[in-house]
Amino acid sequence: MTLASTRTATNVLDDMLVPRGSELTHRLMRGVRSALYSHTVAARRVTLAAGDLLHQTEGADGRVYFIDGGAIYLEHYSPTGRRTIIDVLSRNDYFGEDSLPGMPNQYIPAAVVDTNLIVLDTAVLRDLLDDASICDVWLHSQMLKARRHRSLLLQHTTSDCEARLAMRLLDLAQGFGTASGRTIRIGLKLRHEDYAAMIGTTRSRVGLFLQRFTDRGMIRRAPCGSLHADPRLIVDYLMERMGLGPGRLARPDAVA
Structure with a gap:
């Protein structure tokens, strides 16, 4: 080769x-955590046991999930049942943003170990992105994610x-x-x-x-x-x- x-x-x-945006995602998570404890932001927590699936691929989920602890597989299954692990996400990573435009998810999130998630609906995320500092980190993290996907390809x-x-x-x-x-x-x-x-x-x-x-x-x-x-x-x-x-x-x- x-x-x-x-x-x-x-x-x-x-x-x-494949690059991981450690510092960027840490900064983004700091903003999300502070919002989580604000009475004005309707964020919620979800806990998954090891092996649990979060949701199926049918329809647009319309939520973004921030990993507060644990690890997540993004899995895909072919029509014949062949399993592919698209990515493995760690603490401070996030997923689900590709469904925000109304498109269905292309993967099934599965907990690798016991995992805690912070869940933000579209409207909540939009309000958070009104904060210029959070919006800037979000945009940079999206660019880094795109590079990561190209590297995997x-x-x-x-x-x-x-x-x-x-x-x-x-x-x-x-x-x-x-x-x-x-x-x-x-x-x-x-x-x-x-x-x-x-x-x-x-x-x-x-x-x-x-x-x-x-x-x-x-x-x-x-x-x-x-x-x-x-x-x-x-x-x-x-x-x-x-x-x-x-x-x-x-x-x-x-x-x-």
């Missing part, structure tokens, strides 16, 4: 790896399943990770079938890929079952898979 670019290896990986169209799994591990480390020496402990304990639904392959192939990553020192399993990832080794592996060695990136017609 090769990837041509006129830029550096870091630039190429930036195109492929690039992964699926230009990378094979093994490389996609490595990229998703980096993403999970960013969204759910805790530093532990040189490695990052990923807080979510996911099943092989969950990884398979993220990258479009089978459980058995996920097991094979994870074993290869373990053999290379990219990941390790702790006795408690949690996964520890070494981001530096994962990035080195991705550069190797993409053929991004030194001097391999610039095209002959690139302008210095």
Whole structure:
């Protein structure tokens, strides 16, 4: 697998790896939380147990859901029942805004672990966005979401399943990770079938890929079952898979 670019290896990986708007979403959530405790804003809370579904895909939901704690899968099922995990959202992320124009949801939100949500109806969100500071952060977070979706699409169209799994591990480390020496402990304990639904392959192939990553020192399993990832080794592996060695990136017609 090769990837041509006129830029550096870091630039190429930036195109492929999915960004998370941590600081932006934290700022947005601060505004939402303050509104939640205001008597003038009709926001409400919903609690989901691990495995619970929030709503089905029929019709427009017309609400935005902010994750106050926990994690959410955005799942899609094909007519034949094949499951796809479109994204995994962490605390301070939000979803549902794509249904605000009256379009039906394209996914089913499912709680990965016990999860708390703040729910805003369209009218409530509109009132919140009258605050210029909240509106500015909202717009920037929407732009970052669009870039994230493009990055996920690039992964699926230009990378094979093994490389996609490595990229998703980096993403999970960013969204759910805790530093532990040189490695990052990923807080979510996911099943092989969950990884398979993220990258479009089978459980058995996920097991094979994870074993290869373990053999290379990219990941390790702790006795408690949690996964520890070494981001530096994962990035080195991705550069190797993409053929991004030194001097391999610039095209002959690139302008210095």
